[in-house]
Amino acid sequence: MAGPPRRRGAELEQAILHAVIDELTEAGYAGLTMDRVAARAGTNKNAIYRRWPNRAALALAAYRELIGADREPPDTGTLRGDVMELLRGANGHLSTPIIGRTVRALLGAAADDPDLMAQLRDSVIDAGSGLWLTVLGRAVARGEVPPEAIHPRVATVAIALLRNEYVTRGTTSVPDDVLVEIVDEVYLPLLRGRHATVVD
Template sequence: MADQPATPRRRGAARTDELLQVTLDLAAEVGYAGMTIEAVARRAGVGKHTIYRRWSSRSALLLDALSRAWTTDLDYHDTGDVRADLREQFLRSAPALTDPPIGPVYRGLIAEAQSDPALRATLHERFLHTVEQSTLDRITRAQRAGELVPDVDLEFAAEVLCGTLYYRHLLSTRLVDEAAVDALLDMFMAAYAVR
């Protein structure tokens, strides 16, 4: 970096990106427990104060690292077949949300949020609500296209679709696999598909 002609502001942005990438590298290597401010500082070759200047806590750093790793590849496709698009998206995102780097960071933040209501609110607002909302957008488009019954509020259905898969991932030893996704979509389509 030293030989790049960066303005102080651009250099700051580059350093932020670098610190988030170091955090994600650590997530993949040592998991959530090892992702301390100390470990990130050591790996990045900076002092802890450099990290605390940008993030007030480990949670704040990990939330931003999660945002960086969370790509638009997690958005729904729209082929005009709502069941197929939901299926494809659930099966594509399940491993992305489970495997490093997202998996350990996400699961660790969810664990910490159990004793920290403010973190739970932030986590929901920045990630889970985003997932629910993109699901709601996709099924609302299907409703407008006549695939799903009209005059039904689908907001809670989006929560059911997301919530069931998160429950399985976080609270059981079962996988979010094809059988689970198909069973969930069977119920969703039985409730809302136009016959």
């Protein structure tokens, strides 16, 4: 009797990533192994290693799959509305057990692993900066903030402060009043206070 058809390409990658998500849910990042992922996905380790060189890269790929890295930026018509929507969406993702636990574990492991930190910076820490820059570009066009507000490091201050709540405070969910404080007391004043630097 013939076995199931062999999966290839995107179909196999999706099966592997879903297996990683299931493994992270059950065992966390510390318990993630290539052997267990391969067994759950119904494939072999070589198929995984051809796509992802190590378990950190594999976990990061699964994380991006979970959060939907290609999502569209909000467009509420106001900067504050867009920023609150982005921040609340990120908080919703980070407060789910699997995503929050995975991010905290990866950030903890990265302290002693420069290669992992570099991957994290690309896939988690700086991920989504394009969304924030798009939102800021619309705000500049509406005259809500000066053009100098459009800077990658400035754009992601709000999400960095949110992530800090999870990493340093060990919280499992950030209250909405804290999100409002981040936006109204830190982020919007920072953006509105930006101005061109004059060099003599």
